[in-house]
Amino acid sequence: MFASAPASSLHLSHPAFGTRRPRLARCRSSLASSSSSGAAPPPANANHLIQTLCANGRLARAAALLPGLPAPTQRTYESLLLAAARAGDAALAAAVHRRLEADPVFRSDPFLSTRLIESYAALGALPAARQVFDEAPEKSIFVWNALLKALALADHGDEAIARLSDMGWLGVPVDSYSYTHGLKACIAVSASHAPASARVREVHAHAIRRGYALHTHVATTLIDCYAKLGIVSYAESVFAAMPERNVVSWSAMIGCYAKNERPADAIELFKDMMASDPDLVPNSITIVSVLNACAGVNALGHGKLLHAYILRRGFHSLVSVLNALMAMYMRCGCLEDGRNIFNWIGHRRDVVSWNSLISGYGMHGFGHEAIQVFEEMVQVGLSPSIITFISVLGACSHAGLVDEGKELFESMVDYSVKPRAEHYACMVDLLGRAGQLDEAVELIESMHIEPSPQVWGALLGACRIHGHVEYAEMACSHLFDLEPRNAGNYVLLADIYARAKLQNQVDVLKDLLEEHALEKVTGCSWIEVKKKLHSFTSVDNKNPPVEQLHALIGEFVAEMKNEGYVPDTGIVHYDIEEEEKERILLGHSEKLAVAFGLINTGSGEVIRITKNLRLCEDCHSVTKFISKFTEREIVVKDVNRFHHFRDGICSCGDYW
DNA sequence: TTAGGGTTAG
Numbered sequence: 001m002f003a004s005a006p007a008s009s010l011h012l013s014h015p016a017f018g019t020r021r022p023r024l025a026r027c028r029s030s031l032a033s034s035s036s037s038g039a040a041p042p043p044a045n046a047n048h049l050i051q052t053l054c055a056n057g058r059l060a061r062a063a064a065l066l067p068g069l070p071a072p073t074q075r076t077y078e079s080l081l082l083a084a085a086r087a088g089d090a091a092l093a094a095a096v097h098r099r100l101e102a103d104p105v106f107r108s109d110p111f112l113s114t115r116l117i118e119s120y121a122a123l124g125a126l127p128a129a130r131q132v133f134d135e136a137p138e139k140s141i142f143v144w145n146a147l148l149k150a151l152a153l154a155d156h157g158d159e160a161i162a163r164l165s166d167m168g169w170l171g172v173p174v175d176s177y178s179y180t181h182g183l184k185a186c187i188a189v190s191a192s193h194a195p196a197s198a199r200v201r202e203v204h205a206h207a208i209r210r211g212y213a214l215h216t217h218v219a220t221t222l223i224d225c226y227a228k229l230g231i232v233s234y235a236e237s238v239f240a241a242m243p244e245r246n247v248v249s250w251s252a253m254i255g256c257y258a259k260n261e262r263p264a265d266a267i268e269l270f271k272d273m274m275a276s277d278p279d280l281v282p283n284s285i286t287i288v289s290v291l292n293a294c295a296g297v298n299a300l301g302h303g304k305l306l307h308a309y310i311l312r313r314g315f316h317s318l319v320s321v322l323n324a325l326m327a328m329y330m331r332c333g334c335l336e337d338g339r340n341i342f343n344w345i346g347h348r349r350d351v352v353s354w355n356s357l358i359s360g361y362g363m364h365g366f367g368h369e370a371i372q373v374f375e376e377m378v379q380v381g382l383s384p385s386i387i388t389f390i391s392v393l394g395a396c397s398h399a400g401l402v403d404e405g406k407e408l409f410e411s412m413v414d415y416s417v418k419p420r421a422e423h424y425a426c427m428v429d430l431l432g433r434a435g436q437l438d439e440a441v442e443l444i445e446s447m448h449i450e451p452s453p454q455v456w457g458a459l460l461g462a463c464r465i466h467g468h469v470e471y472a473e474m475a476c477s478h479l480f481d482l483e484p485r486n487a488g489n490y491v492l493l494a495d496i497y498a499r500a501k502l503q504n505q506v507d508v509l510k511d512l513l514e515e516h517a518l519e520k521v522t523g524c525s526w527i528e529v530k531k532k533l534h535s536f537t538s539v540d541n542k543n544p545p546v547e548q549l550h551a552l553i554g555e556f557v558a559e560m561k562n563e564g565y566v567p568d569t570g571i572v573h574y575d576i577e578e579e580e581k582e583r584i585l586l587g588h589s590e591k592l593a594v595a596f597g598l599i600n601t602g603s604g605e606v607i608r609i610t611k612n613l614r615l616c617e618d619c620h621s622v623t624k625f626i627s628k629f630t631e632r633e634i635v636v637k638d639v640n641r642f643h644h645f646r647d648g649i650c651s652c653g654d655y656w
Numbered sequence: 657t658t659a660g661g662g663t664t665a666g
Binding site: 247324388458 | 657658659660661662663664665666
């Protein structure tokens with residue numbers, strides 16, 4: 001009823017407004033008269049007019065008025081600089097800069113020096129920002145901090161450290177802003193002398209000496225820096241030492257666990273946060289981080305609780321939250337629930353929503369559906385991003401859609417997306433999995449950029465599937481240089497040698513692993529039962545309940561052997577008796593998690609398991625058998641994709 | 657006047 005009445009008439013006719021013309025109407029009339037004034041002298045209220053034009057994005061008109069303006073105010077300069085930065089108009093920023101240099105009233109004004117530096121930084125013009133700083137006669141702390149921010153934006157970590165040190169010997173008192181900008185500059189990835197972790201530790205030590213390390217913003221930034229560097233223990237120390245934590249610092253620590261492969265700790269910390277203080281209310285960023293962590297461990301129960309919380313607290317008005325919720329469902333194996341949320345988001349879908357759906361179909365092996373969603377996305381007028389192509393090419397790879405993948409890869413140029421190493425890695429994976437190893441190698445050789453470890457890793461993975469020793473050695477000759485500490489590459493090559501019955505080569509690799517003190521990633525599987533996470537590793541066989549699980553698996557295997565199953569002991573690298581190898585296979589974490597699920601869940605329930613590595617062939621065979629024998633649906637998410645086991649068949653079609 | 661945490665892939 002109210003919506004049908006024009007808003008303006010409601011307001012203007014209200015007695016509370018009296019007979020004065022409303023402010024907006026006055027601005028409109030000024031704008032109208034100014035547009036026809038041409039080169040006439042600026043009106044008396046020109047300062048106000050320029051500010052209004054800037055606020056309305058009419059920069060050309062505002063810029064045209066500036067030269068004739070006898071006395072620009074500080075506010076006018078500020079409006080022009082902010083608008084120039086917002087519109088990406090470097091020429092306007094430079095014109096304002098020139099005008100300001102000639103202005104005896106404001107040329108030394110530190111407020112405007114700050115704004116100039118900020119604008120140049122936002123426009124990507126670091127040399128100009130640096131010049132303004134160097135020439136600023138009065139360098140207030142704001143001017144210094146603006147320079148540090150500019151250096152952070154431009155990824156100049158070493159220079160930021162040098163400037164912080166300048167502040168020290170010049171006696172300029174640093175403040176908390178100096179540290180937050182300085183730290184952000186430190187974790188920049190581009191050319192630098194010192195590694196990022198050394199720079200962060202240096203600024204951290206500096207902050208401790210000046211008494212700023214526990215300041216809420218500084219400490220939160222420190223947590224985030226250590227999170228990005230993967231040094232979780234340092235982030236934990238900073239978080240533990242804070243006297244005063246708020247929702248942002250908690251979220252930063254939760255995010256630190258989530259992005260460093262400790263999703264279970266992220267969920268636990270979220271619970272601690274909720275229990276620690278009733279005034280501490282999670283916000284949308286907290287929710288997104290925890291949803292991400294739920295997906296990381298397949299904690300569907302927790303994810304559903306969060307879904308209810310989102311609806312209760314009104315977070316479903318935010319697309320970012322819905323995107324994260326949708327991704328959580330799909331990454332927890334519930335593709336349909338994810339699709340329903342995508343449908344529900346409706347016209348508010350952004351590129352992330354589309355990418356999530358494409359990757360969701362991809363990770364579940366629905367390649368054609370992923371391509372269809374890609375086409376729909378293009379049809380509704382959205383531009384596919386770098387990630388869209390990674391998602392859709394990955395989907396083709398999982399489904400073995402070689403021709404479709406090639407076509408999409410070639411179409412990238414039509415969308416102005418330049419193929420990156422990630423896209424080549426997808427293509428090598430696609431060709432390699434499909435057995436087209438020569439073509440995969442040709443593609444690598446044709447690359448115009450340096451092949452990344454992911455590209456060689458994809459080739460190595462394909463060699464493992466197809467037992468190609470020569471190309472595996474070629475891939476490893478690069479991988480051992482590029483990532484010498486990655487034990488996984490040594491293990492994969494050893495696996496390929498073992499299957500080729502090259503035991504001597506296997507032993508050489510094992511010696512190398514030992515010599516360099518490289519540790520294999522322990523196989524680990526998770527299962528959530530009654531909203532509690534249970535994890536299993538293949539090395540933990542001292543736990544009494546594990547004996548029960550071993551026994552149950554043993555019974556299934558005995559039954560399978562009657563039907564002709566032969567345990568795939570080829571993947572056990574130890575030079576031991578066959579019987580012992582079989583015993584090792586029985587203890588694989590994924591089998592233990594399946595057995596635990598069978599014992600602890602109801603007969604109709606879907607068993608959902610997550611594994612931190614690729615599912616091995618033997619576990620795959622055994623799980624197929626168990627799904628048929630027990631008439632249970634088992635969904636396993638490995639490091640690459642989903643496997644839906646039902647009635648003795650896996651959704652991957654044994655292609656993974 | 658300035659600042660801190662999040663989403664999609666591999």
